[in-house]
Amino acid sequence: MYLVDVHCHIEMLENLEELIAESLANGIKKIISSSVDLTSMEQNIEISQKFSEIKCCLGLHPSNVLSMNSKEIFNAIELLKTNINYATAIGEIGIDFKHAKTDLEKQKQIKVYKEQLLIAEENSLPVVIHSRYAEKKSLEILFEFSGKVLLHWFDGSQNLFPKAAAKNYFFSVGPAVLFNQEYLQKALLIPLDNLMLETDSPVEFNGIKAKPFWVKKVAEKLAAEKNISFEELAEKTTKNAEEFFGI
Numbered sequence: 001m002y003l004v005d006v007h008c009h010i011e012m013l014e015n016l017e018e019l020i021a022e023s024l025a026n027g028i029k030k031i032i033s034s035s036v037d038l039t040s041m042e043q044n045i046e047i048s049q050k051f052s053e054i055k056c057c058l059g060l061h062p063s064n065v066l067s068m069n070s071k072e073i074f075n076a077i078e079l080l081k082t083n084i085n086y087a088t089a090i091g092e093i094g095i096d097f098k099h100a101k102t103d104l105e106k107q108k109q110i111k112v113y114k115e116q117l118l119i120a121e122e123n124s125l126p127v128v129i130h131s132r133y134a135e136k137k138s139l140e141i142l143f144e145f146s147g148k149v150l151l152h153w154f155d156g157s158q159n160l161f162p163k164a165a166a167k168n169y170f171f172s173v174g175p176a177v178l179f180n181q182e183y184l185q186k187a188l189l190i191p192l193d194n195l196m197l198e199t200d201s202p203v204e205f206n207g208i209k210a211k212p213f214w215v216k217k218v219a220e221k222l223a224a225e226k227n228i229s230f231e232e233l234a235e236k237t238t239k240n241a242e243e244f245f246g247i
């Protein structure tokens with residue numbers, strides 16, 4: 001029995017040998033690293049070739065899209081297409097209206113989001129979705145997508161959640177469950193059949209950078225709150241992750 005961190009940014013962390021050893025010691029055997037821009041795609045490809053525990057997702061993060069010009073976006077998408085064989089999924093992609101303020105910025109994010117969904121569809125790859133302050137729009141676009149969907153750090157409203165669950169989307173939950181009671185309650189709504197675990201490392205919680213081995217703490221917390229055994233939660237979330245990503 002072991003765990004999978006289905007969403008982090010391993011290329012933003014240091015001392016990878018140590019990090020992997022620490023993860024393995026805590027029962028985390030597989031780590032899925034998402035990309036955000038061209039450089040991080042290149043880094044993640046290299047890292048996933050070097051370490052068998054790490055699989056990579058290729059994609060452009062909606063926040064990064066905002067600071068890129070059309071030539072940069074084109075080049076990054078070309079790199080993604082050329083290296084599609086390295087990708088276990090397309091991610092992390094989506095829309096984020098916290099950062100996109102104007103209509104022009106929103107349209108820019110939506111265009112690149114749709115373009116990447118199409119690439120996922122053409123290559124039969126699952127997608128890892130980031131959406132913030134844009135869940136309604138994000139889901140509306142996703143409902144046109146025919147592949148497998150993981151909504152990472154899903155913080156959706158109560159009326160959007162059932163729609164996504166009805167589509168059999170997956171939801172990954174991270175260390176926020178340890179620090180935020182409101183988020184924990186939302187996380188507990190997710191059926192075990194649709195649940196995966198993540199850390200979004202190196203996102204900081206209380207000033208401390210998360211690491212993939214924190215998945216163990218997330219699993220322990222959720223198992224206790226759901227009143228099921230740690231083993232049951234670990235087995236199910238790992239099975240979900242392995243089937244979803246084909247790893």
Ligand SMILES: [Zn+2]
Pocket residue numbers: 007008009034092200
């Ligand atoms: Zn992320």
